[in-house]
Amino acid sequence: MNGLGTFPLGRHLPGDSFLHRSDPRAKLLFLFGIAIAAFTARSVAAVLVLSLLVPAAIAGSGVSPAYVVRAIGRTAVFVGILAAVQLFIPRPEPPLFVLGPLSVTAGGLKEAVLVWLRLLLLFALGALLTLTTPPLVLAAGVVRLAAPLRRVGVPVDAFGLMLMLALRFIPTLLEALERIMKAQAARGVDFTSGRLRERIVALLSVVVPLFAFAFERAEAMALALEARGYRPDAPRTSRRRLAFGWRDVVLAATLALALAVAAWDRGRGGP
Amino acid sequence: MDVRFEGVSHVYGAGTPFARPALSSVTVSIAAGSVVALLGRSGSGKTTFAQLAAGLERPTAGRVIVGGAESSAERRLPPDVRRRIGAVLQHPEHQLFEETVGRDVGFALRRRGVPPDEVERRARAALFSVGLDPEAYFARSPFRLSGGEKRRAAIAGVLVYEPELVVFDEPTAGLDPEARERLIEHLEAVFRRRRPTVLYVTHRIDEAIRLADRVLLFDAGRLAADVTPAELLRRFEAYRRFGLRPSPFIRALFAVGRRAPDVWDDPPRTPAALADWLAARLGGGRKGARP
Numbered sequence: 001m002n003g004l005g006t007f008p009l010g011r012h013l014p015g016d017s018f019l020h021r022s023d024p025r026a027k028l029l030f031l032f033g034i035a036i037a038a039f040t041a042r043s044v045a046a047v048l049v050l051s052l053l054v055p056a057a058i059a060g061s062g063v064s065p066a067y068v069v070r071a072i073g074r075t076a077v078f079v080g081i082l083a084a085v086q087l088f089i090p091r092p093e094p095p096l097f098v099l100g101p102l103s104v105t106a107g108g109l110k111e112a113v114l115v116w117l118r119l120l121l122l123f124a125l126g127a128l129l130t131l132t133t134p135p136l137v138l139a140a141g142v143v144r145l146a147a148p149l150r151r152v153g154v155p156v157d158a159f160g161l162m163l164m165l166a167l168r169f170i171p172t173l174l175e176a177l178e179r180i181m182k183a184q185a186a187r188g189v190d191f192t193s194g195r196l197r198e199r200i201v202a203l204l205s206v207v208v209p210l211f212a213f214a215f216e217r218a219e220a221m222a223l224a225l226e227a228r229g230y231r232p233d234a235p236r237t238s239r240r241r242l243a244f245g246w247r248d249v250v251l252a253a254t255l256a257l258a259l260a261v262a263a264w265d266r267g268r269g270g271p
Numbered sequence: 272m273d274v275r276f277e278g279v280s281h282v283y284g285a286g287t288p289f290a291r292p293a294l295s296s297v298t299v300s301i302a303a304g305s306v307v308a309l310l311g312r313s314g315s316g317k318t319t320f321a322q323l324a325a326g327l328e329r330p331t332a333g334r335v336i337v338g339g340a341e342s343s344a345e346r347r348l349p350p351d352v353r354r355r356i357g358a359v360l361q362h363p364e365h366q367l368f369e370e371t372v373g374r375d376v377g378f379a380l381r382r383r384g385v386p387p388d389e390v391e392r393r394a395r396a397a398l399f400s401v402g403l404d405p406e407a408y409f410a411r412s413p414f415r416l417s418g419g420e421k422r423r424a425a426i427a428g429v430l431v432y433e434p435e436l437v438v439f440d441e442p443t444a445g446l447d448p449e450a451r452e453r454l455i456e457h458l459e460a461v462f463r464r465r466r467p468t469v470l471y472v473t474h475r476i477d478e479a480i481r482l483a484d485r486v487l488l489f490d491a492g493r494l495a496a497d498v499t500p501a502e503l504l505r506r507f508e509a510y511r512r513f514g515l516r517p518s519p520f521i522r523a524l525f526a527v528g529r530r531a532p533d534v535w536d537d538p539p540r541t542p543a544a545l546a547d548w549l550a551a552r553l554g555g556g557r558k559g560a561r562p
């Protein structure tokens with residue numbers, strides 16, 4: 001139960017590193033491009049090559065590697081559950097082995113590993129993006145990137161704000177979860193005590209208050225925005241000047257390389 | 272249940288860039304059945320200390336021994352010890368989680384396998400004792416209570432299972448004066464009757480002096496002083512540097528002490544007791560001693 005409050009996704013860590021000083025638009029485009037590359041690549045080997053970007057990005061972020069690696073480790077378990085869904089999709093292949101009602105095929109296993117690696121890669125880079133970019137700057141980046149859509153009537157500013165609020169909400173919710181678990185422990189019982197049925201009941205009893213908290217927070221935030229005169233349809237004034245620099249060229253070159261690797265892997269047909 | 276801190280330090284988010292030291296090398300022993308008040312400025316580590324004692328946080332260095340069991344970076348208090356501990360958290364809105372007040376107060380008993388009709392009876396009694404009418408509150412949603420009502424419901428949910436070690440983190444914050452007085456009287460009665468070990472965090476020095484046998488003063492994550500309420504009163508000036516400010520009661524006590532130094536022999540611990548002391552001194556009845 002410890003450590004949820006320090007989970008990196010959606011958190012900002014002030015600093016002065018390569019990534020901190022890159023333009024938010026460049027970082028956003030980079031992440032988007034890597035997502036495309038990761039889902040274009042079809043072999044485990046190619047996705048592993050793309051994963052080399054993670055240590056590089058950690059180095060370029062100045063964030064403690066042990067901290068990021070631990071967060072990736074925690075996420076690996078959750079993402080692993082998502083990825084395991086791939087195993088349940090029936091495939092016209094002879095099974096490698098049979099686990100109860102589940103017949104695991106080589107293709108299913110490969111797909112599961114691929115999904116797992118891709119999601120972890122995106123999680124790690126996404127976490128580094130929020131760690132190195134203040135939420136407001138990130139929102140400004142999104143708004144500027146999406147500005148052309150304004151002409152076709154897309155409420156770009158509102159989306160930027162929504163994205164920022166959603167990102168801020170992740171650490172808030174995780175902290176809330178930690179607190180609720182503590183509230184149960186404060187009465188001398190928690191998930192680790194009692195019979196299995198009791199534990200499941202205790203776990204489920206976290207869900208109700210978490211939602212209650214989420215709605216309460218959302219309401220409070222809406223009130224706060226209104227109190228400050230925010231109108232979703234009014235044009236925003238941004239005080240932030242964004243400018244590309246040499247760091248953004250490095251990001252672009254790296255992205256081009258990653259896309260080339262992915263395209264080559266796909267063209268090869270994959271093993 | 273006795274509590275012992277041996278060189279205990281705590282850092283929130285240890286090993287992450289968000290690390291925040293909160294408590295450093297605290298060593299102290301608390302005997303079973305004592306009522307200990309924790310005082311100190313905001314951020315001085317009171318809550319952290321109390322949560323370490325209750326096993327809600329674990330030390331990052333050193334160890335806490337509770338009822339003979341150990342809590343440390345490597346070890347968690349065993350479930351049978353945790354079941355005998357209760358904590359009223361600083362923010363009651365973080366403590367309530369069931370859909371109705373009645374179910375919430377009964378939570379701990381249900382999880383301990385108490386039969387449903389007894390759970391309900393004891394939950395109602397606990398609500399009544401903190402000044403919430405069970406008829407009116409039992410079926411209400413805890414999320415829709417006022418701050419003071421939430422706090423009292425949270426206290427009921429902890430007292431209901433009669434923990435042997437109980438932490439109160441600012442239990443009277445946000446209560447109106449009448450509810451505060453009622454709650455304190457109720458707590459006094461509980462402490463007298465059941466003799467739990469109590470850690471009582473407060474910013475109200477009058478409450479500390481009235482309820483506690485012992486006062487721990489925290490300053491910037493360190494245990495700065497460990498005194499009896501009488502010593503705290505006698506040497507009040509010396510403790511002002513830890514953020515303590517005299518209450519009207521303490522000012523009155525000092526005013527009396529300037530004329531009658533023997534008041535310090537065994538200083539009265541409530542305004543009423545001071546009034547009684549004065550009345551006895553003046554040799555009269557208790558005319559006008561109380562409002």
Ligand SMILES: Nc1ncnc2c1ncn2[C@@H]1O[C@H](COP(=O)(O)OP(=O)(O)OP(=O)(O)O)[C@@H](O)[C@H]1O
Pocket residue numbers: 005283284291292293311312313314315316317318319320361
């Ligand atoms: N969950 C947490 N995560 C990170 N830092 C924390 C957390 N809780 C407390 N701290 C920090 O630890 C230090 C001690 O906090 P603590 O809550 O123990 O103080 P306190 O004496 O209870 O203060 P108050 O009177 O305001 O309740 C503070 O610097 C605080 O910012």
Ligand SMILES: [Mg+2]
Pocket residue numbers: 317318319361440472
């Ligand atoms: Mg506190």
